[in-house]
Amino acid sequence: GQQVMQIPQYQHVQEGEDFTTYCNSSTTLSNIQWYKQRPGGHPVFLIQLVKSGEVKKQKRLTFQFGEAKKNSSLHITATQTTDVGTYFCAGTYNQGGKLIFGQGTELSVKP
Amino acid sequence: DAEITQSPRHKITETGRQVTLACHQTWNHNNMFWYRQDLGHGLRLIHYSYGVQDTNKGEVSDGYSVSRSNTEDLPLTLESAASSQTSVYFCASSESGEVTDTQYFGPGTRLTVL
Numbered sequence: 001g002q003q004v005m006q007i008p009q010y011q012h013v014q015e016g017e018d019f020t021t022y023c024n025s026s027t028t029l030s031n032i033q034w035y036k037q038r039p040g041g042h043p044v045f046l047i048q049l050v051k052s053g054e055v056k057k058q059k060r061l062t063f064q065f066g067e068a069k070k071n072s073s074l075h076i077t078a079t080q081t082t083d084v085g086t087y088f089c090a091g092t093y094n095q096g097g098k099l100i101f102g103q104g105t106e107l108s109v110k111p
Numbered sequence: 112d113a114e115i116t117q118s119p120r121h122k123i124t125e126t127g128r129q130v131t132l133a134c135h136q137t138w139n140h141n142n143m144f145w146y147r148q149d150l151g152h153g154l155r156l157i158h159y160s161y162g163v164q165d166t167n168k169g170e171v172s173d174g175y176s177v178s179r180s181n182t183e184d185l186p187l188t189l190e191s192a193a194s195s196q197t198s199v200y201f202c203a204s205s206e207s208g209e210v211t212d213t214q215y216f217g218p219g220t221r222l223t224v225l
Contacts, residue, residue: 009151033213042201042216043154088153098169099214101146103153 002027004091006102014110019076021105023089030092032072033099034063038085046074079109113138117202117217125225130189132220134202141207143185144214145169145177147198154201160185161207192224 006023013019023032031050035043047056049065049072056063062075072091076083086106090099115136124130134143141162146154146169156169158177166177174196176188189196200220205212 006153042219043203043214044216045213048213090154098144098156098159100156101154103151 002093002100004029004089004100004102006089006105008105009103010106010108012108012110013079015081016078019079019083019107021074021087021089021107023072023091023102025070025091027093028069029072030069030094030097032065032089032091034072034074035088035090036085037088037104041085043088076107079107081109081111083107084109115202115204115215115217117200117220119220120218121221121223123223123225124192126192126194128192130192130222132187132189132200132202132222134185134187134217135183136202136204136215136217137183138204138206138215139182140204140215141182142205142212143179144203144205145175145185145187146201146203147171147196148201148219149198157187157200158185189222192222194224196222197224198222 004025033048034046037043047063052069053067054065060077064073086104088104089102118133144159145157148154155171157175160166160179163179179185202217203214205214
């Protein structure tokens with residue numbers, strides 16, 4: 001079946017270090033979304049990427065969608081303790097289709 | 112303000128009992144979804160609905176059922192609870208449209224089956 005693989009599963013960083021999580025699909029995605037879940041909370045939408053090669057930025061967060069629309073990444077520059085949580089990518093394989101979530105990357109930040 | 116709520120927030124039940132988890136949204140969204148979240152598996156889709164009287168199975172639907180009698184509610188029923196169904200359950204909703212829309216998640220229900 002259709003799967004979205006996300007790595008790494010866990011990442012521990014020192015505050016101020018950068019962080020990147022990656023998502024990969026074996027088949028072309030229609031679009032990809034990113035969500036953040038704080039410890040004990042629920043997933044909250046961050047951004048959606050639709051176009052091949054698209055890059056979007058939100059302050060210290062940079063989101064990329066690969067040229068082949070099979071992979072995506074989220075990069076956080078100079079992490080802060082407020083960045084702690086699990087980051088999920090979620091892709092769809094046709095317009096208006098169901099979201100297929102990656103396994104998530106749990107980020108911990110040591111002050 | 113529009114919102115999506117789930118109840119109960121915590122539930123402990125026994126193997127074999129029927130359990131119903133409630134989900135209510137005031138966004139007036141057509142689409143509603145139920146996920147379960149387990150360590151190492153991310154969010155897995157159980158059932159979803161694109162409108163009143165519409166229900167569809169997700170990737171882990173065995174042992175679960177839903178019904179959609181109005182726009183606001185999508186209750187999830189575990190017909191005969193099993194220990195493997197111990198999990199955190201999230202309900203979500205989204206508008207319908209040609210492009211996959213943002214999903215708004217409820218606060219979650221932590222279910223323990225003993």
